[in-house]
Amino acid sequence: MSAAEVHMALAGRRQREGRRVVLALGGLVALVFCLVFLTLSCGRGCLAPADLMAALLGHEDAPGFIVNDLRLPRAALSLVTGLCFGLGGVAFQVMLRNPLASPDIIGISASAGAAAVFAIVILSFDGWVVSAVAVVSGLVVVVMIWALSSRRGAAGARLILIGIGVSAMLDSVTAYVLLEAPAWDRAEAMRWLTGSVNGAQMGQVWPVLGALVVFGGLLAAVSRDLDILRLGDDAAQALGVRADGTRLRVTVAAVGLVAFATSAAGPISFVAFLSGPIAARVMGPSRGLLPAAGLIGAVLVLAGDYVGQFMLPYRLPVGVVTGAVGAPFLLYLIVRTNRNGGTI
Amino acid sequence: MTFGRSSALFGLSGGVVLVLATVFLSLVIGARSVPWAEIWQGLNGQIDSIGAAAVAVRVPRTVLAVLAGAALGISGAVMQGITRNPLADPGILGVNAGAALFVVVGIAWFNISGAATFLWLGIAGAGCAAVFVYAIGSVGQGGATPLKLTLAGTATSIAASAFIIAVVLPRNDIAGNVQAWQVGGVGGARFQTILPALPFALVGLLLSLASARILNALALGEELAAGLGQNVALGRIVAAAGAIVLCGVATALCGPIGFVGLVVPHLCRLTGGIDHRVLIPMAGLGGAVLLGLADVAGRIVARPNELDVGIVTAFVGAPFFIWTVRRHRMRGL
Incomplete structure (x- = not known):
């Protein structure tokens, strides 16, 4: 094969790959859009698309309360938290080159949840301050896990095990604070134990959306370096990527995303953990893993919430549904990784 | 093995003294301060004053904490021996959660009540979870x-x-019931629920003690244990049955309690050597002390409320x- 032919073949492959990325991402966006539409139009009863549009546009005779006050905040909160969890999760998984190193397994979601509960119940904060407390505590826990696990050999396994220990401890903090809460509200408790978008309000959506823009943007800015980091520290160094700096920025971005989402909807079980590996299957070896994982996170939360609300004999919070789906997947991943030692 | 018979005896008697001290503390200290005279009255069953009545409630609670702690400690020691895994613990390996699931399903779907049925459910759930987790965990290379x-x-x-x-x-x-039970508490203990558990706990204890020699051999490695003439498979099954029964009983009585089975055997190994014939009884005593003290601490730190154990x-x-x-x-x- 001549040099020109090689060049042509490579260019063709790149083009096919690009088309595949666009196709896959487009399909995911369409799926998210369908789920949002489903959440808005179908609840106990279904609305015709025309009524839905009329309600969204604020016409007098449309069912505005159901759509604008009940379903829209719920769909919006599911969408933004799903995107945040998906992006934050895959950032950690790629950075640590291990699908098990997701924020909900190594204790970051647990720390954000415990901090948020503490700030709300004990210190009676609300709004942005709660999210800020959750972010700070998430960062503190990351640094702690990092410091505890950095020693000779097999740091990955130790990091995950230490993360599991930390999250057991933080979960008991959450359980304790909830027992101390003056008005024991079970719906509220469910939010902090498994994650839920019940009773969502637009006021909860804006901080998460802000976090998505700020930290998602930061993540997008370092995504090329993060891709290169997958080759290993030495290779990345040789290609001119500063490994430690990239890791710091990715960590801040991912913790910010996860902590803001957690302080709004609770630690929705396993969404951060599931999104990355599923995105990797959908996208194959091509680029676009980060946005795909974010979209899959949104799909998981929207679909899980819809299933939990309307397709089971009882209404269940979204975290129970995703937990029931995610735990078998974790087991499957353990079995599979044992066989071929693969990473995400 | 490395420690002599006399040091083992010393360790065990030290453990007994600590358990007695724990029992004493657990009877005397509570969310409510009670004068000595009323404590004595309460222990004798005269519940005329509020203080004495409070002390009378502490008696079954103390018994339960000691019993469940001993069961969890022994079960952790045996699990660490079988799996040769320093992190084995009924809570971490999901065995408690399996027991809890079975008990909750029994309450919710089959309207089951009565302590004895809870015990059977707890043991069955613990067994299923243990087999499942071990099967998943040992797939692939490296065991x-x-x-x-x-x-x-x-x-x-x-x-x-x-x-x-x-x-x-x-x-x-x-x-409400399940929520309180699930956090793991000994607060609502009564003798009517503790008594049916005693035979089960005894069976679990005997099975665990019987497997001590095989666990010692297993510590040297599976091949070597077989070479020493031990029936490794049978020994593992006996030991696992003992651990599962003990942890199922403890979970059925006071909900899933984590980490006792992890901490206690390690501490006992530091003080009493690695011979399972000594380690298992030591872990029982140590577990009783740890859970008893944890219960006492839970009553003090959050006064006037109580923190679940x-x-x-x-x-x-x-x-x-x-x-x-x-x-x-x-x-x-």
Whole structure:
């Protein structure tokens, strides 16, 4: 094969790959859009698309309360938290080159949840301050896990095990604070134990959306370096990527995303953990893993919430549904990784 | 092995003294301060004053804490011996969660009540979860490494708690009971519920003690144990049955309590050597002390409220877990 032919073949492959990325991402966006539409139009009863549009546009005779006050905040909160969890999760998984190193397994979601509960119940904060407390505590826990696990050999396994220990401890903090809460509200408790978008309000959506823009943007800015980091520290160094700096920025971005989402909807079980590996299957070896994982996170939360609300004999919070789906997947991943030692 | 008979005896008698001290503290200290005279009255069954009545309630509670602590400590020691895994613990391996799931399903779907049925359900659930987690954790090369077992246990716990929530949430009538039971508490102890558990606990204790020699041989490695003439498979089954019965009983009585089975055997190994014939009884005494003290601490730190014992043990145990992970070289996935 001549040099020109090689060049042509490579260019063709790149083009096919690009088309595949666009196709896959487009399909995911369409799926998210369908789920949002489903959440808005179908609840106990279904609305015709025309009524839905009329309600969204604020016409007098449309069912505005159901759509604008009940379903829209719920769909919006599911969408933004799903995107945040998906992006934050895959950032950690790629950075640590291990699908098990997701924020909900190594204790970051647990720390954000415990901090948020503490700030709300004990210190009676609300709004942005709660999210800020959750972010700070998430960062503190990351640094702690990092410091505890950095020693000779097999740091990955130790990091995950230490993360599991930390999250057991933080979960008991959450359980304790909830027992101390003056008005024991079970719906509220469910939010902090498994994650839920019940009773969502637009006021909860804006901080998460802000976090998505700020930290998602930061993540997008370092995504090329993060891709290169997958080759290993030495290779990345040789290609001119500063490994430690990239890791710091990715960590801040991912913790910010996860902590803001957690302080709004609770630690929705396993969404951060599931999104990355599923995105990797959908996208194959091509680029676009980060946005795909974010979209899959949104799909998981929207679909899980819809299933939990309307397709089971009882209404269940979204975290129970995703937990029931995610735990078998974790087991499957353990079995599979044992066989071929693969990473995400 | 490395320690002589006299030092083992010393360790065991020290353990007994500590258990007695724990019992004393647990009877005397509570959310309410009670003068000595009333404590004495309460212990004699005269519940004329509020203080004496409070002390009378502390008696079954103390018995339960000591019993459950001993069961969890022994079960942890045996599990660590069978799996040769320093992180084995009924809570971390998901065995408690399995027992809890079975008990909750029994309450919610089959209207089961009565302490004896809870015990059977707890033991059955613990058994299923243990077999499942071990099977998942030992797939593939390298056998059951600490990381694989821990992850399989974590996944099983999360799945079990998702199902527990799904079962309990629609049932307002039982939700309060299950919630209180699930955090892990000895607060509501009564002798009527403790007595039926005693035969089960005794069976578990005997099975565990009977497997001590095989666990000693297993510590040298599986091939060597077989070479020494031990029936490894049978020994493992006996030992596992003992551990499962004990942990199922403890969970049925006071809900899933984590980390006692992890912390206690390590501490006992530091003080009493590694011979399982000594380690198992020591772990029983140590578990009784740890859970008893955790219960006392829970009554003091959050006065006038009480902190459930499961929360206290998680607070003490999780840092210990991390310390253990740091101390050992972990094989990766």
